[in-house]
Amino acid sequence: xxxxxxxxxxxxxxxxxxxxxxxxxxxxxxxxxxxxxxxxxxxxxxxxxxxxxxxxxxxxxxxxxxxxxxxxxxxxxxxxxxxxxxxxxxxxxxxxxxxxxxxxxxxxxxxxxxxxxxxxxxxxxxxxxxxxxxxxxxxxxxxxxxxxxxxxxxxxxxxxxxxxxxxxxxxxxxxxxxxxxxxxxxxxxxxxxxxxxxxxxxxxxxxxxxxxxxxxxxxxxxxxxxxxxxxx
Numbered sequence: 001x002x003x004x005x006x007x008x009x010x011x012x013x014x015x016x017x018x019x020x021x022x023x024x025x026x027x028x029x030x031x032x033x034x035x036x037x038x039x040x041x042x043x044x045x046x047x048x049x050x051x052x053x054x055x056x057x058x059x060x061x062x063x064x065x066x067x068x069x070x071x072x073x074x075x076x077x078x079x080x081x082x083x084x085x086x087x088x089x090x091x092x093x094x095x096x097x098x099x100x101x102x103x104x105x106x107x108x109x110x111x112x113x114x115x116x117x118x119x120x121x122x123x124x125x126x127x128x129x130x131x132x133x134x135x136x137x138x139x140x141x142x143x144x145x146x147x148x149x150x151x152x153x154x155x156x157x158x159x160x161x162x163x164x165x166x167x168x169x170x171x172x173x174x175x176x177x178x179x180x181x182x183x184x185x186x187x188x189x190x191x192x193x194x195x196x197x198x199x200x201x202x203x204x205x206x207x208x209x210x211x212x213x214x215x216x217x218x219x220x221x222x223x224x225x226x227x228x229x230x231x232x
Contacts, residue, residue: 032164032179032188040163042151043122043176052148054105056096056124058141061088064095064125068200090197092131092190094138096124096145096154122147122174124154127194129181137180164188166198171206 045051059067070089098106098121110119128134141154155163158180166177179194188194 034162034164036162037158042155054102055099057099057144059095059097065089090193092128092134094126120172125177127179129189168201170204173207175201
């Protein structure tokens with residue numbers, strides 16, 4: 001009897017390791033598990049209900065690439081003549097990052113609860129199948145929203161669409177990545193961008209503490225720091 005219990009425990013441990021969120025690496029398009037928006041899993045909060053009132057904001061075009069540690073694209077050549085304007089990476093992607101208020105609120109909540117309150121923030125990324133679909137959705141979505149309303153207004157609120165969900169824990173930041181397409185679509189036309197984003201997130205090092213960074217007045221994203229002033 002004792003051996004049977006040990007074997008069952010080992011099997012459970014193996015299943016848990018197999019399903020770890022950070023093991024969701026890039027997959028062929030046919031393997032992306034698209035579900036209706038009403039059925040896809042949303043953001044999870046556990047018992048930290050106060051976190052639902054914390055807000056996230058829509059990121060600017062270059063903030064997601066900076067967060068993912070992508071190399072910057074040069075805008076001038078050696079002869080200093082402007083190059084042709086290039087689109088920012090991931091033109092069909094919208095990301096929501098924690099606001100400065102959220103980062104400070106996490107820190108305060110963690111302190112007030114003597115370490116029991118979470119300091120983990122959430123980043124939500126939506127990769128749409130086309131740029132036109134992204135533009136249409138952004139006209140309806142608010143630029144800033146409480147985390148507790150993301151599931152209802154951003155995920156469940158997209159009628160006629162289906163999503164594939166990916167979740168990654170990176171230290172004090174949890175990434176939720178959603179691929180979005182119309183119901184009945186075959187494949188995913190922006191699969192390459194999705195694979196690239198997933199690969200970048202997987203390769204990111206854990207965020208240890210970004211509270212002080214986001215509290216700075218000129219801080220524009222989690223990983224971008226303004227250049228230090230030079231002494232004259």
